[in-house]
Amino acid sequence: MRSLPIYFKWLALAAFADWLVTRTLTRMAIFMPKPPAVILFYQALGFAGQAVATLAGLLALLAFGWMAWREFHSAAGRFIPAACLGAVSFNLLFLYKLPTGWLAVGYHALLLGLVLAIGRRAARSTVQSTSQKMAAIVLTLALVARELYQITPAAYQAARLAGPPAFNQVIFLSAELFALFSLLAVWWAYARTFTWKTGVLASIPALAFVAFHLLNPAMLGIISIWSTGFTLYLPWLLYAFGVWAASVVIFSATWQRSPAGWAVLLLLAGGLAPQFSVQAFLGIVALWLLSYDQNCRETKPGTAAVTAAAGQPASTG
Amino acid sequence: MLKRAHLIFLLILSLSAVLAFFKVPLASSQGLTLIARQVQGELPLSDPDSPLWQQATALEVPLSAQNVAKPLLLESKVRAITARLLHNQAQVAILVEWSDQTRDESTVRVQDFRDSVAVQFPLIEGQPFFCMGQQGGNVNIWHWKADWQADILARQDMENAYADMYVDQYPFANPPPGKLASAADYQDRNYLPALAAGNLFASEVRSTPVEDLVAGGFGSLTTQLPEFQNVQGFGAWADGGWRVIFSRDLSSQEVEDISFSPGKSYSISFAVWDGSNGERNGQKSTSQWVSLQFEGAPSAPAVAAPAAGSEGTWLTKERTRWILIGAFVLVILAGAFIYWRLPD
Numbered sequence: 001m002r003s004l005p006i007y008f009k010w011l012a013l014a015a016f017a018d019w020l021v022t023r024t025l026t027r028m029a030i031f032m033p034k035p036p037a038v039i040l041f042y043q044a045l046g047f048a049g050q051a052v053a054t055l056a057g058l059l060a061l062l063a064f065g066w067m068a069w070r071e072f073h074s075a076a077g078r079f080i081p082a083a084c085l086g087a088v089s090f091n092l093l094f095l096y097k098l099p100t101g102w103l104a105v106g107y108h109a110l111l112l113g114l115v116l117a118i119g120r121r122a123a124r125s126t127v128q129s130t131s132q133k134m135a136a137i138v139l140t141l142a143l144v145a146r147e148l149y150q151i152t153p154a155a156y157q158a159a160r161l162a163g164p165p166a167f168n169q170v171i172f173l174s175a176e177l178f179a180l181f182s183l184l185a186v187w188w189a190y191a192r193t194f195t196w197k198t199g200v201l202a203s204i205p206a207l208a209f210v211a212f213h214l215l216n217p218a219m220l221g222i223i224s225i226w227s228t229g230f231t232l233y234l235p236w237l238l239y240a241f242g243v244w245a246a247s248v249v250i251f252s253a254t255w256q257r258s259p260a261g262w263a264v265l266l267l268l269a270g271g272l273a274p275q276f277s278v279q280a281f282l283g284i285v286a287l288w289l290l291s292y293d294q295n296c297r298e299t300k301p302g303t304a305a306v307t308a309a310a311g312q313p314a315s316t317g
Numbered sequence: 318m319l320k321r322a323h324l325i326f327l328l329i330l331s332l333s334a335v336l337a338f339f340k341v342p343l344a345s346s347q348g349l350t351l352i353a354r355q356v357q358g359e360l361p362l363s364d365p366d367s368p369l370w371q372q373a374t375a376l377e378v379p380l381s382a383q384n385v386a387k388p389l390l391l392e393s394k395v396r397a398i399t400a401r402l403l404h405n406q407a408q409v410a411i412l413v414e415w416s417d418q419t420r421d422e423s424t425v426r427v428q429d430f431r432d433s434v435a436v437q438f439p440l441i442e443g444q445p446f447f448c449m450g451q452q453g454g455n456v457n458i459w460h461w462k463a464d465w466q467a468d469i470l471a472r473q474d475m476e477n478a479y480a481d482m483y484v485d486q487y488p489f490a491n492p493p494p495g496k497l498a499s500a501a502d503y504q505d506r507n508y509l510p511a512l513a514a515g516n517l518f519a520s521e522v523r524s525t526p527v528e529d530l531v532a533g534g535f536g537s538l539t540t541q542l543p544e545f546q547n548v549q550g551f552g553a554w555a556d557g558g559w560r561v562i563f564s565r566d567l568s569s570q571e572v573e574d575i576s577f578s579p580g581k582s583y584s585i586s587f588a589v590w591d592g593s594n595g596e597r598n599g600q601k602s603t604s605q606w607v608s609l610q611f612e613g614a615p616s617a618p619a620v621a622a623p624a625a626g627s628e629g630t631w632l633t634k635e636r637t638r639w640i641l642i643g644a645f646v647l648v649i650l651a652g653a654f655i656y657w658r659l660p661d
Contacts, residue, residue, distance in 0.1 A: 006322050006326075007325070007326075007329070010326065010329075047337075050337045051333060051334055051337040052333075053337075053344075054333045054334075054336045054337040054341075054343060055329065055330065055333035057342075057343030057344045058329060058332060058333050058336070058343055059329065061343065062329075090345075091343075091344065091345050093345075094345030094346070095342055095343075095345050098346070098350060098582050098608065098610055099345060099346065099347075099350070100350050100352060100610055104350070150347070150349070153349055153374075153376060153377070154349075156374050157350070157352055157374045157376075160354075160372065160374060161374060162370075162371040162372075162373075162374065162375060163374045163375045163376070163377075163399075164374075164375040164376060164377040164399050165377075168377060169377070169397075218382060218384050218389070218392065219384050221381070221382075221384075222381060222382070222384045225381060274347045275346070275347055276344035276345065276346065276347050277344050277345045277346075277347050278343065278344035279344070279347065280347050
């Protein structure tokens, strides 16, 4: 963690703030009565959200640039840095040209390849524990399913097939299943031993989720889809446990200075069904962060022990 | 003490503020895009089985229950629709398909509600709120109704629901004894105020099953005037599902209508009502905005005339923007110089 640039932390915080403001709080405003003071407050909140979303976007592009630079100087090959730069280039191109046709297919294929390359490296790690490798693999599966969900209709469009692909809904639901399990896997790998204070603190958002579900499940479903893309089709207790597990990782990692907490924040901010390219990048940065300690060992043997130790949780160290 | 990290953060923060102020996007759309395929010849305006539709790739669009404004729909029965678009540079046709086991095409009885589907387009740059737009962000809505479709074949009335009904008398009209009075039975149309006022709901003959509307937020939905109702439609129910076609000329001169051009991008969203589930008004299943791209070469833009009063003004808006951007670049360069002079 010490060798990670500070702007990864800024990215995690900015992305989380963007998610909280622009995709959760401002969207909840539609449920409130709106006297002029509330409208003024939400106009200010909306502008702040735009600013923080731009900040998160800028930092995400910088993070991809840094990942490319870091990977370029490692022994891991040239595909990951090339794919990182390619993804940034596609992102800039699509600001001026709508992503359609084979260009869109190529972009999603590039992201899919990047996810697979990072996931493959994490799975073959000789530094990380088995549970950490499993967490990275489950997260890789979630991101692969997410990309497949987007690349399949894009390929149908490009090939001018009548469609729609019948199995796309299955892919999306698989992505939700893997995304939920990846939170649990990250918790198991990085924070399954925690202090009672952490457990109690993490219970607050989980209990809020349970209360919301019991009071108004329909509205919770809407907010969940708008906010994170989760459709809540699985048993609600699993989601409540997922919220608790993610909170434990965030709180534990904050105190242990582990990048796992940043990764979970980025996963939450990226969401299951990204509407914008930057949100798709956040999930990839999260996966890369979970395999980051290994990078250090492979490229900087002298500093690997320090870095790896900083990233290890109490339970696995 | 100012460190390099602090300076970098300040520079990134200020760059973000400038980009946000000038609304320069950094993220491209990741969502799905619906392509309006360009074809030659006549569009299949009333034939959902036409092989021409197979040239357009269908996009499956997820729907969710409308839980924003009362009356709410707590559980959606229709979870997704598929949509295809065709255009021939003169007209556009949209085919919307969804699964619905019941065919609800009558609203004669008060306990009956119709099946229907609507498509919506923003009338501003960007995307207003996806539920009926917002203040300053109007939307054009095309609403196909199953009962209006059935009315085209034969206008439905109380007799259709209650075949043995008997009417004692109608004031101001003289229908045959026991029969319902039709509009023709009234010599003075002022006794039919909705018809006299041009209310589409009261019209004697349906020319289209689609209502052309405009909205700018909840509670602002307004039917366009009868002479501006220019959207055609066709719907057919078969094998547990509806297939509905919307069609209109690509361009429209009316300010409350969306106009399309080949080669350009728009946004579209969908809403579906399942009558047998009691869905009506705000109780519906809605989608988010979906990007819509029209195939074909864009037509040459007209040369804009200079705005009145702009002659002689050196400090135009465009120049002001470039001056600000130039100033910002200077700040970045100065920051970079300071960066190298600071400790880590």
